[in-house]
Amino acid sequence: MNLYGRSLIKVDDLKANEFFYLVKLATTLKHAKQNGVEVPELVGKKIALIFEKPSTRTRSAFEVAALDQGAHPVYIGPGESHLGVEESPADTGKVLSRMYDGIEFRGFTQESVEGLDQAADVPVWNGLTDMWHPTQMLADVLTMTEHTSKEFGRVVLTYVGDGRNNTARSLLVTGALLGFEIRIVSPKELTLEDTSVLLAKQLAENSGARLVMTENIEWGLHGTDFLYTDVWLSMGEPEEAWKERIDLLREYQVNEAMMRATHNPEVKFMHCLPSLHDQHSATGARLSKLMGTDGVEVTNEVFSSQASIVFDQAENRLHTIKALMLASLRGH
Ligand code: CP
Numbered sequence: 076m077n078l079y080g081r082s083l084i085k086v087d088d089l090k091a092n093e094f095f096y097l098v099k100l101a102t103t104l105k106h107a108k109q110n111g112v113e114v115p116e117l118v119g120k121k122i123a124l125i126f127e128k129p130s131t132r133t134r135s136a137f138e139v140a141a142l143d144q145g146a147h148p149v150y151i152g153p154g155e156s157h158l159g160v161e162e163s164p165a166d167t168g169k170v171l172s173r174m175y176d177g178i179e180f181r182g183f184t185q186e187s188v189e190g191l192d193q194a195a196d197v198p199v200w201n202g203l204t205d206m207w208h209p210t211q212m213l214a215d216v217l218t219m220t221e222h223t224s225k226e227f228g229r230v231v232l233t234y235v236g237d238g239r240n241n242t243a244r245s246l247l248v249t250g251a252l253l254g255f256e257i258r259i260v261s262p263k264e265l266t267l268e269d270t271s272v273l274l275a276k277q278l279a280e281n282s283g284a285r286l287v288m289t290e291n292i293e294w295g296l297h298g299t300d301f302l303y304t305d306v307w308l309s310m311g312e313p314e315e316a317w318k319e320r321i322d323l324l325r326e327y328q329v330n331e332a333m334m335r336a337t338h339n340p341e342v343k344f345m346h347c348l349p350s351l352h353d354q355h356s357a358t359g360a361r362l363s364k365l366m367g368t369d370g371v372e373v374t375n376e377v378f379s380s381q382a383s384i385v386f387d388q389a390e391n392r393l394h395t396i397k398a399l400m401l402a403s404l405r406g407h
Pocket residue numbers: 129130131132133134203211347348349
């Protein structure tokens with residue numbers, strides 16, 4: 076496996092064996108850190124972290140992974156560079172690659188991260204755009220492998236909610252690439268555009284993945300191993316859209332009844348986070364009232380239950396992002 080010098084801009088930049096290789100490397104790195112025997116292999120490397128949008132997990136995962144490995148991360152937050160305002164992604168990519176060894180980018184358009192990557196001489200990693208969230212997928216697959224005893228090709232993951240956001244698109248294409256069964260359950264107003272569906276279908280022809288896209292909650296849930304949801308309004312979408320979104324998605328809330336409707340007592344609940352699952356955040360409090368339930372896309376009851384593996388997912392952002400940086404910068 077040689078991922079040296081490679082960027083990760085969208086999920087299908089990786090082949091299935093490369094994806095699984097990164098997940099395996101992340102497992103090794105996770106154990107090394109837990110046992111206090113991690114070997115820093117990125118000493119002296121400088122990593123630029125560009126964020127046009129907020130982040131808790133992605134930023135922390137890149138920073139801590141870099142620090143664990145002896146590299147030096149530099150955070151460039153929203154409004155702190157000229158990117159997109161006074162300077163093109165291409166010019167920024169050229170400049171940063173004369174100073175840094177790798178560039179992480181979180182922002183709005185996929186064109187920005189592609190422009191950076193095309194101009195940069197160093198690896199560029201997409202830390203989320205409106206289209207894709209590939210580093211999240213590495214963490215999710217690691218977490219799934221930790222919580223199933225099934226052969227991976229037999230696993231079923233059902234995503235319920237906004238079926239055309241970055242997470243839904245990324246999950247569909249990840250399932251299609253790796254060959255597990257992926258179901259996207261959403262109202263027809265919130266389904267993916269044809270190009271992503273076509274891409275997933277082409278990948279599924281090779282991998283044998285089963286793809287299901289449906290409005291039918293009962294059908295989508297039956298027998299699933301992992302029930303996944305995400306926020307109903309993604310970063311960058313207008314606040315005014317909340318009311319319409321709640322009207323569309325109210326019956327797609329993950330609650331105890333939905334967990335039971337999987338008919339799988341072992342089903343696990345997943346969420347990339349952040350989540351509006353209770354009233355202890357400003358938005359969570361405001362919208363829980365509007366919903367009339369404790370939680371928006373998921374109830375606090377499910378979020379806090381034994382079935383919930385969301386904090387394993389969050390921790391695994393660190394180990395998988397570390398694996399990605401090592402593979403890109405050291406050729407692991
Ligand atoms: N899941 C995720 O990307 O979280 P952050 O927005 O906190 O980085």
